[in-house]
Amino acid sequence: MEQTLIENARLINPSSDSDETGSLLIENGVISAIGIGASERANGEALRIDAMGLALAPGIVDMRVQLREPGEEHKETISSGIAAAKAGGITSMVCLPSTKPVIDDVSVVQFVARRGREEKGTKVYCYAAATQGLRGEQISEMGLLKESGALGFTDAERTIQDARVMTRVLRYARGLDALVVQHPEDRSLAEGGDMNQGRLADRLGLVGIPPEAEAIIVDRDIRLLRGTGGRCHFAHLTTRASIEAVRAAKRDGLNVSCDTAPHYFCLNEEALKGYRTFAKVTPPLRSEEDREAVIEGLLDDTIDCIASDHSPQDQDSKRLPLPLADCGMIGLETLFALSVTYLQDLSLPQIFRKLSSNPAKILRIESGLLQLGMPADLLLCDPDKTWKIEEERMRSKSKNTPFQELEVRGLVMKTFVDGRLIFDREAEQGANGAG
Amino acid sequence: MPRNLLGIADLKVSDINAILTRTAEHIKVGSHLKGFRHAAQTTSRKNIEPLSHLSIINLFMENSTRTRVSFELAGKRLGAEVTSISVAHSSIRKGETLIDTAQTLRAMAVDLLVVRHPHAGAVQLLAEKLDCHVINAGDGFHEHPTQALSDAATIQQRKGKIEGLKVAICGDIRHSRVARSNILLLQKMKAQVRIVAPPTLLPDRAQIYDGVEEFSDMREGLTDCDIVMMLRLQTERMQGIFVPSTREYFHFYGLDREKLAYAKEDALVMHPGPMNRGVEIDSNLADDLALNLVHDQVRTGVAVRMSCLELLWLKGSRELEQPNKDKVIDFPSQTRALK
Numbered sequence: 092m093e094q095t096l097i098e099n100a101r102l103i104n105p106s107s108d109s110d111e112t113g114s115l116l117i118e119n120g121v122i123s124a125i126g127i128g129a130s131e132r133a134n135g136e137a138l139r140i141d142a143m144g145l146a147l148a149p150g151i152v153d154m155r156v157q158l159r160e161p162g163e164e165h166k167e168t169i170s171s172g173i174a175a176a177k178a179g180g181i182t183s184m185v186c187l188p189s190t191k192p193v194i195d196d197v198s199v200v201q202f203v204a205r206r207g208r209e210e211k212g213t214k215v216y217c218y219a220a221a222t223q224g225l226r227g228e229q230i231s232e233m234g235l236l237k238e239s240g241a242l243g244f245t246d247a248e249r250t251i252q253d254a255r256v257m258t259r260v261l262r263y264a265r266g267l268d269a270l271v272v273q274h275p276e277d278r279s280l281a282e283g284g285d286m287n288q289g290r291l292a293d294r295l296g297l298v299g300i301p302p303e304a305e306a307i308i309v310d311r312d313i314r315l316l317r318g319t320g321g322r323c324h325f326a327h328l329t330t331r332a333s334i335e336a337v338r339a340a341k342r343d344g345l346n347v348s349c350d351t352a353p354h355y356f357c358l359n360e361e362a363l364k365g366y367r368t369f370a371k372v373t374p375p376l377r378s379e380e381d382r383e384a385v386i387e388g389l390l391d392d393t394i395d396c397i398a399s400d401h402s403p404q405d406q407d408s409k410r411l412p413l414p415l416a417d418c419g420m421i422g423l424e425t426l427f428a429l430s431v432t433y434l435q436d437l438s439l440p441q442i443f444r445k446l447s448s449n450p451a452k453i454l455r456i457e458s459g460l461l462q463l464g465m466p467a468d469l470l471l472c473d474p475d476k477t478w479k480i481e482e483e484r485m486r487s488k489s490k491n492t493p494f495q496e497l498e499v500r501g502l503v504m505k506t507f508v509d510g511r512l513i514f515d516r517e518a519e520q521g522a523n524g525a526g
Numbered sequence: 527m528p529r530n531l532l533g534i535a536d537l538k539v540s541d542i543n544a545i546l547t548r549t550a551e552h553i554k555v556g557s558h559l560k561g562f563r564h565a566a567q568t569t570s571r572k573n574i575e576p577l578s579h580l581s582i583i584n585l586f587m588e589n590s591t592r593t594r595v596s597f598e599l600a601g602k603r604l605g606a607e608v609t610s611i612s613v614a615h616s617s618i619r620k621g622e623t624l625i626d627t628a629q630t631l632r633a634m635a636v637d638l639l640v641v642r643h644p645h646a647g648a649v650q651l652l653a654e655k656l657d658c659h660v661i662n663a664g665d666g667f668h669e670h671p672t673q674a675l676s677d678a679a680t681i682q683q684r685k686g687k688i689e690g691l692k693v694a695i696c697g698d699i700r701h702s703r704v705a706r707s708n709i710l711l712l713q714k715m716k717a718q719v720r721i722v723a724p725p726t727l728l729p730d731r732a733q734i735y736d737g738v739e740e741f742s743d744m745r746e747g748l749t750d751c752d753i754v755m756m757l758r759l760q761t762e763r764m765q766g767i768f769v770p771s772t773r774e775y776f777h778f779y780g781l782d783r784e785k786l787a788y789a790k791e792d793a794l795v796m797h798p799g800p801m802n803r804g805v806e807i808d809s810n811l812a813d814d815l816a817l818n819l820v821h822d823q824v825r826t827g828v829a830v831r832m833s834c835l836e837l838l839w840l841k842g843s844r845e846l847e848q849p850n851k852d853k854v855i856d857f858p859s860q861t862r863a864l865k
Binding site for chain 2: 414415
């Protein structure tokens, strides 16, 4: 029996909200003992790791990632995406179906799963398209896609605009007990827009996207969900009004959940000053008031999860006049540090609830908890270590981060998947001869 | 004086005054007019061609007649070597990116680049990548600084001052770079600015400019104004989207003598051109050159552009934009972590 014992660690358990020093034993890739008794159960051949007081937490489950493979391998590949994810403490990630070809066919789901397995790193899952070709017209083969491993259904960065189609997607998915993920943005209000509507957009001569574009779809889908039943998840909420709508729906006991991305609580629209295309994302960065609403939503648990919304773009997609530039920023390696740095009112167990246990629960995958019998998907981190974000050192193939040069707190030191050490910062730095 | 003229927003009041003063000098001696060089050639050639060693390229990636010709004449009357490129003839059509095009031009040792582009911020992007001086000749809905400076110079000539004047800017504020530049410039020069338009043509969120009054009733908006600045309605894009019809628009927002009567008795009318007669301005008023400064604006435009070329070249900062600046965001203090 293969054993690994991690000793002298701060055990961060999001489900019990606890943060206590102790040991954790892994047997055959599964957590077999936590705290008292863990050391005693370890045999003489067990691999012993002295955590030296660092925090051991359930690995991050990143529920919104674009890996660009198949189709845009010049921006990112599953391999380079995994290299970045490992270093960010991410043990599972779910990629969007907006690849080329679109993930709306069983063979593409299988391709992504196989490519992920081959890398033996972070576990790679995918959503499948909710509608064929992401066109928002006909529902995809949800049943077959789910059987082949798709974790949920979404039209990626497109919103299912047609209310009748959305009703059918929700209703059909209910029959399969499948998750529907909506990127909420009303096209008629948002189309052609460059950034958040308001004073700054007007000054810069850019076309504004009103915050109502988001709230209108959130409101509508919640209303539809009351009739259809099923599970609906809203991706990256950014405005006070839409967060308020989810808060009310949860109060009514509806099966809704939502996430946000670090840039929506770290940055506001001011980041676009000077036409910085690296800050162009969809939905757009909002006002300072909305940024505060996102933080409030995270604090009172209206917002269940934090996902990186990793969207690699190469230089040719970003070094353009802002209206012509593509949306997105990379985020796998900075997800943890930005969350720790900007959410100082949340304890570490609370942060890992947003990063690990809640997404795992919503996606229904076995991960995200420090619990006996769970796969040993873990990360060891120094939550107080400060470091500087430097794009040259990013492992992602694309370097589009607006956080360049920002000093942040929280560094992932080791990452384990099924008990295997897949990332070790010290070993890597030793190999590179760097300090 | 900054290195580049990208927008009124970057100019200090002293920069604006320097440009206006130089413009007044040109107008006084007539150096912006045709024939001046010829007449002066017999005397001292040196003084009248201060930019004779300069190479200027006008890169126009959007249609333009008056601004392009105005820049061409301005450069030529200062003795510079001027080349104009418009989009139909350029390799942009062949898929070359904006930055590549600019770097190609730069490789030919251009001293000064004048750029018009259909997208906001494009001229700034170029300026960051190039080590020559760059002038914005209009970028998307963002700014058109030399137009605003021409308007200011025209007002100063006719009214003797700008400070304290009541100026109403009327029409398609929302899509107008001329309006944006004018609002900024007039406010810097302490004029009282009003904007008058149907709400669909005003900026999206109310009261977007501090100290600018918004009106949707034109008679109210024009009351006691010294200057009425009309903007062109882009009829080809507007109908049924922002205004129901040109007929209805003219009825409520077209300038005619009846509406103009609400302004001061000596009020003057301006228009950046080209005018849509019977849409935003009554044809009869458009022809009344005693009231309407549209030709003055164009004439002054050449002198203003001469002044801008000269001052950027002679007094503009030589400092380069920081490399890699496009990736570093200046985190505003309020977006630091709460607490």
